[in-house]
Amino acid sequence: MFEHRHLLGIEHLKPSDITAILDRADTFATTPDSRAVRKDSLAGLTQINMFFENSTRTQASFEIAGKRLGADVMNMAMQASSIKKGETLIDTALTLNAMHPDLLVVRHPNSGAVALLAQKVNCAVINAGDGKHEHPTQALLDALTIRRRKGRLQRLTVAICGDIAHSRVARSNIMLLGKMENRVRLVGPRTLMPPGIEKFGVEVTDDMETGLKDADVVMMLRLQRERMDGGFIPSEREYYHRFGLDAAKLSHAKPDAIVMHPGPMNRGVEIDGEIADDINRSVIQEQVEMGVAVRMAVLEMLGEGRG
Ligand code: ASP
Secondary structure, three states, X not given: OOOOOOEOOOOOOOHHHHHHHHHHHHHHOOOOOOOOOOOOOOOXXXXXXXXXXXXXXXXXXXXXXXXXXOOEEEEEEHHHOHHHHOOOHHHHHHHHHOOOOOEEEEEEOOOOHHHHHHOOOOOEEEEEEEOOOEOHHHHHHHHHHHHHHHOOOOOOEEEEEOOOOOOHHHHHXXXXXXXXXXXXXXXXXXXXXXXXXXXXXXXXXXXXXHHHOOOOEEEEOOOOHHHOOOOOOOOHHHHHHHHOEOHHHHOOOOOOOEEEOOOOOOEOOOEOHHHHHOOOOEOHHHHHHHHHHHHHHHHHHHHOOOO
């Protein structure tokens, strides 16, 4: 039984909640030879997607997910809306609330903004990424991809590499993988490591060979230039040399280790293009596919009881 009204972060979920979402998502996951699953479990419900920050994958997959479940889905182009005219986040939320949506999917550049908004509206709110804080559906789709590929989501060694400090994907994944009893290693330059991160029960290193040694999963992160306000790295070339995933660095991981990236990728900065496209190692396209399945599961579970 899923007892949450909103999905604001992984932080609030129990291991059994995570398993319940992944089990439901598995029923929506398409295989190459089957057609996408469609249902009408959200028929009559209204889903509004409010993205105050750019998004390709996340917004598109929330839209597809809602439509496959029969919801009426509306995308608000926040750049073009009243926000430009100076309306506050709360005013916007109250205006939308008056239209009685059932599900609100929100992405915002400020950490905590989505939780604040959830306090002001009557509908279920899903965090689609808030600043450097959390991106719960990304961690869930990563978990589903890992579970399907590795056959389990426990006792795995997962190396999360790169710009940890600015990454909501890293934060949500650290919490989820920790709750499910995996060994998490963070690999990146000290300047891109949040202070005090060790207290989350992770191992930290600035050496790719040490960090990737015998890893089952290698998760690369984008260098988040838009969230940096200073010189965090010497140069992209130097960064690629030390931290970019290429065949030589990947050879330290287990021979069957999978390579992940949440996208969008900076090829030649944090990852070599050939590794990203290697269908024997990279599961990056599968992550995108699992994104739809996980978002269908989350929307359906929060939508249940609202119809
Ligand atoms: N798409 C992910 C996010 O929104 C990762 C990234 O942007 O690097 O956080």
